[in-house]
Amino acid sequence: MATSAKALDALAAVCGDVRPGEPEEGVLGVEPALVAAPSSVDEAAGVMRVAAALGLAVVPRGGETRLDWGAPPARCDLLVDTRRLDALLEHTSGDLVVSAQAGMPMERLAEVLAERGQRLALDVPLPGSTVGGTIATAAAGPLRTLYGTPRNLVIGLTIVRADGQVARSGGKVVKNVAGYDLGRLFCGSFGTLGLIVEATFRLHPVPAARAWVTRDVDGPKQAYEAVQAVLHSPVAASAVEYIGPGKVAVLLEGVPDGLSLRARTTAGLLGGDAEIGGDPPAGWGRYPDGTTLIDVTAPPTALPDLLATAGTAVTWNGDGHGHVGLPAGSPPDVAVRLLGALRDVLGAHRGGAVVRYAPEDVREAVDAWGPVPALALMRRVKDQFDPDHRLSPGRFVGGIR
């Protein structure tokens, strides 16, 4: 690797905002030697070319809401900050499509879209997160029940490769099967395959009316029955959530005329003292409290086992996906045991558990990713995109470099 001063000069020649890293900018404690904030795709490509030429290990950074997810990078010579790459490129409302640069905050995008009665149907569990970070971490919230995760909504992606080459896949039409869908591949790739610089999404109309129907449940069995009643009914819920310690909440969206009847039907299906309201219940769309966050894949029939194993700091979505929190100060062996127990019970349902973030002592004690099917194939794909192992090395599954 070249000296920092030389690298800084070379980067400054291609990018208007380059500086040495600060100690507080460490990625899980790994301090970046340099930080570059390109303001255009050209600048981003220039930065990546320089990084390639100088052999710099690169970690992308968006809104810093999930920079503490995953494992610390094995090296971090250069943090590529996308905050200046934040333009709205095109919103063709008649086509229900929007293109934005990676650094655009999700909330700002939502505001722009709402002006024309549209939305990107992805929740933002962590305020301040960006378009690029949302894709890189495959982040989603309650709406995933109906709309899925970023993989379902990204229709075009522009990336800068490890060698600085700009590449696009997909396009700006929703229906398109020309070529490989790299958009889906990059969802949840944690900055290890390339730098995401622009994305195009399909949009949906903002519903005219919304209602939440909630019911307090007593124990895993009741939670399961309430969830099953709604999932198999034709009320067409936008979201079905379990929110620990004991609430099932259903989001309905649509036209005002239809909504009240659907809400009453849903209340009947949930049973108990189900309530209908115009505001989300406490905890809606947030990760459970704690300093350790475990992401679980748990199909609907796994819900009782999940709740029986995980305790109270749990949220779960009808899409078969949830989160478990562990309080600050939990001893590492408690985390190890919980993770093992979750993998045991969820494995029987073809589910699994992955640690997203944790304090250092817990992180060092656990196997964060658990078993990863097809890991060898993943390594081969990674080697193609990043033959020199410079993109977020060590951050992702199996310590992939």
Place this chain on the structure above:
Amino acid sequence: MRMLSELEDGEGMDSVLRTLARDLDVLLGGDRVITDPVRLRTYECDGLTNHRATPGIVVLPDSAEQVAGVVRECVRAGVPYVARGSGTGLSGGALPRTDGVLIVTSRMRRILEIDIPNQRAVVEPGVINLDVTRAVRADGYYFAPDPSSQQICSVGGNVAENSGGAHCLKYGFTAHHVLACEVVTPDGEIVELAADGPGYDLLGVFVGAEGTLGITTKITVRLTRVPQTVQTLLAAFESIEAGGRAVSAIIGAGVVPAAIEMMDALSIEAAEAAVNCAYPPGAGAVLIVELDGPEPEVAAQFADVERLCRDAGAFEIRIAADDAERALIWKGRKSAFAAVGRISPAYIVQDGVIPRTALPQVLARIDALSAESGVRVANVFHAGDGNLHPLVLFDDAEPGAAERAEEVSGAILDLCIEHGGSITGEHGVGVDKARYMPRMFTEADLDTMQMVRCGFDPGGLCNPGKVFPTPRLCGEVPGVRKGPHPFEGKADLF
């Protein structure tokens, strides 16, 4: 490993295939290896019949282990292989190799598991799309992807092509309805790719890769709740422009219909000739709009749709009172492709996509193209998502007519690209459109996509020659790697 180029030259090909056929016969047993030339001929094309190649060998495995065994034998012999489901594809994606093996999944037709509480089913790749729905309909569920060929196409083929259908406007494509695939990789390993597992979303790129990344042997599909109600109307307009205005108004009003389909005068004429669909006489365009969902929701929106159609100039609106009437409305649309056979000796079915808002300009340009060339074009489209299926008509007995039709068909794709669209919305690239890929993507784009292929299939034996116009040499490593870098002492280059 034997080089592909050697096989293409024909040198020693027969003996290689002969030996391979014997090995495969030992491996599979029974009547699972076909080498008889007459029987091989029945596999020479898929739904796109103008591309034909008689496969060297056809195998009919009945398990993942057998598929993996066949792939390993092919790799050992350096012979290319192609997977085929029902052979209904429209881009030649399952076009066999004369120097290779065609792996047909028609004996893998078991529905392995139906899991209603988890809203999913596990099926083998040869299972027919509609059979999934038939198996779960009584439980109130169905398999949402509905390509026109759903009565005969296979789920494995749907996975390869990321199939859509008329209703993908609301419900999405196959990629959104597949939760996991068991895959035989190009090196003969059996792996599980899942949408929600740890690590890369390899499933996301596998679905729609047109069989170039491996062969799926088991598919976990998502089942969708049958909607409480379905409402369908047919609206007749004097012109395509008026119909287009109605589409824009419906989408602009925040309605997400299950389907919006449009047909122009020529395709209506063909449908009338073929199936007597009795669409309103004198219509320059008909629009079919279908809404589904909870009753109160659909009732409110359906009234809006009807009003918006009238406002846009619909001179007649028919509302289906029941399933039989709904079937009647759909009959003309569903028969449209085959029906043009009634008004033209031959035709090309094109598949292009444009942003919905570009519909009027693009249709005007297609009209102009048709007028200039004297080649008739009938238009059928999934109007809601801008997916055009122009049917380019010609007389194959007339010298030069096929070439002229091909030219118009290609010019339509150029129009799609020019307006920011795509060269294929649902039929795939296959062999048919590989040459158009460089018009839509740069060399770097295609090169990057092929990095995935090199990761999966460095030997390049898995369905080679499809999707990409020129293969990437997988030994090539992109970018600056070793040796002195270009900055050495001259950073001022930047």
